[in-house]
Amino acid sequence: MTWHWLLPERGIQGDKAEDLSWISKVQVNHPAVLRRAQQVQARRTVKKEWQAAWLLKAVTFIDLTTLSGDDTSSNVQRLCYKAKYPIREDLLKALNMHDKDITTAAVCVYPARVCDAVRALKAAGCNIPVASVATGFPAGQTHLKTRLEEIRLAVEDGATEIDVVINRSLVLTGQWEALYDEIRQFRKACGEAHLKTILATGELGSLTNVYKASMIAMMAGSDFIKTSTGKETVNATFPVAIVMLRAIRDFFWKTGNKIGFKPAGGIRSAKDALAWLSLIKEELGDEWLKPELFRIGASTLLSDIERQIYHHVTGRYAAYHDLPMS
16 A cells, blocks of 8 residues: 655754745645555454453553543542552452552643542552643633633643644644744743643544644654544544544654554544553554553443453343442
């Protein structure tokens, strides 16, 4: 298969964009992307003990998330407890994995719930990172000053990772320098916190725009690029992921900088998780299969993974009450 990605010599500087005129010339080979996505979806998954091992690995990539209007300190506390103890201890003992300190990669909450998450994790005696969404999540349609202040407040409250949303209108109208400048300001507001930039790919109009937005986000200093808020009509899909992963690979080849990837939205089953891990392994290699470079944003995925591990250990599927959230 031939891929036609256009990445000129000029424009990629890592820290600044001296000339973004090349962005308008980028085109993505749409049919090739769809063929690659079909290959991924048709692949058979791993089975038995190999599946259990991959699922336990998948747990360590999850940003365990609650982003609901009815979030309270108590359900954030339960979320944090589950993040520290994602799989029942007797199941881990049966797999001889009880001493491996398996936790989720982070917990992800609204800015107003960051303090609750920090307190809960401290009380549990663990150092799982707290991620906060920001910049007018999920629409990003608030004033820039407000969006920047939201980042700073979340960091002050103890968030060490910030999931920002971009202003989609800047992509749809081709205002690439403005998008770059906004993300640079997000980067500065984050300070030492990691910046995960949500592209909301379901609202960008085309795969070519997804590639362009991915490149701009990385050039502007993002530590991760993320597919979706989980609130759009279309969230994480394989065609979008392939384009973003190829952008990450192009950026790495050009600059030597490894940028992380986070699919989010609609990833609910253990089978889904295995497909995503396989895609990362094939597109970027084992180097990216670690929490520093790969995350899965999910709220219900962990429950199905634990259910599948329960089935692997016991030979039967768990009843609802066997595996409560916490």
